[in-house]
Amino acid sequence: ETGVTQSPTHLIKTRGQQVTLRCSSQSGHNTVSWYQQALGQGPQFIFQYYREEENGRGNFPPRFSGLQFPNYSSELNVNALELDDSALYLCASTSKDRLINEQFFGPGTRLTVL
Amino acid sequence: DQQVKQNSPSLSVQEGRISILNCDYTNSMFDYFLWYKKYPAEGPTFLISISSIKDKNEDGRFTVFLNKSAKHLSLHIVPSQPGDSAVYFCAAMSNFGNEKLTFGTGTRLTIIP
Numbered sequence: 273e274t275g276v277t278q279s280p281t282h283l284i285k286t287r288g289q290q291v292t293l294r295c296s297s298q299s300g301h302n303t304v305s306w307y308q309q310a311l312g313q314g315p316q317f318i319f320q321y322y323r324e325e326e327n328g329r330g331n332f333p334p335r336f337s338g339l340q341f342p343n344y345s346s347e348l349n350v351n352a353l354e355l356d357d358s359a360l361y362l363c364a365s366t367s368k369d370r371l372i373n374e375q376f377f378g379p380g381t382r383l384t385v386l
Numbered sequence: 387d388q389q390v391k392q393n394s395p396s397l398s399v400q401e402g403r404i405s406i407l408n409c410d411y412t413n414s415m416f417d418y419f420l421w422y423k424k425y426p427a428e429g430p431t432f433l434i435s436i437s438s439i440k441d442k443n444e445d446g447r448f449t450v451f452l453n454k455s456a457k458h459l460s461l462h463i464v465p466s467q468p469g470d471s472a473v474y475f476c477a478a479m480s481n482f483g484n485e486k487l488t489f490g491t492g493t494r495l496t497i498i499p
Contacts, residue, residue: 276429305486314390314475314489315430328486362429366485374420375487377429 274299276365276378284384285353293348293381295363303327304346305375306338307362315362321346322368350383358385389413390478392490400498405463407493409476412457416478420487421450421461424473433474434461466497 277296285291297304303322307315317330321340335351344365350357360382364375391410399405407421417438422430436443436450436459443450449462463470476490 278429303485307487307489312491314477314491315487317486317488320486330486364429364487368485374432374435375485376432377422379427379429 276363276376278361278363278378278381280381281379282382282384284386286386287353287355289353289385290349290351291353291383293350293361293363293383295346295348295365295378297344297346297363297365298376301365301367301376302344303366303368304340304344305364305366306346306348307364307377308332309360309362309380310356311359318348353385355385358383387412388491389416390476390488390490392474392476392493394493395491396494396496398496398498399466401468402465405461405466405470405495405497407461407463407474407476407495409459409461409490410457411459411478413478413480413488414457415480416488417481418479419450419452419459420477420479421448422475422477422489423470424475424492430475463495466495468497468499471495471497 305320306318309315319329320327324340340346360380362380363378366375420435421433424430452459473492477487
């Protein structure tokens, strides 16, 4: 069983730029959630995708957007980057159809905005 | 508004002893609780969970206790091993809707050999 993978591992951008982060869900999972973890904090829910549609959103502005593809992989896009966007971005997968409550996380992408 | 709180940022325990990590929550809609363990440069790893219809769940060295009336849960690790040194996050969710996880701020557990 393949686990959750994310790319890239690290990324450095400057203020105002745009970034795309990628996530491949665990085999058999059809639901992907994205979380932002700032230094010293717990992960904060950004949004979730299920069957290629957004299925809930946390308290993040519209410049955070996402996509889910037919193979259940997902992208997180952030426009007009701000310094406070510097964080570890985590992707988690689960399966709504199998009623799995546990979410399984990838290793994360460390984004630094200068 | 911090709906899930882990009031101890750090905890040190002697190897072989019991580690007890605590978590409090405020949202009565939460009905499923999870503990994750995180090493540096890795994503959180699922450890153990408990549904609100239970008050205890055990898996090997790990036991989670839930006190719904006090809105409190705890993770017991016994015996503690050096490999248990990590940051532990408590998370909660409601089974209505999109299974969004709400995390605490974490407790750094250090096992002293």
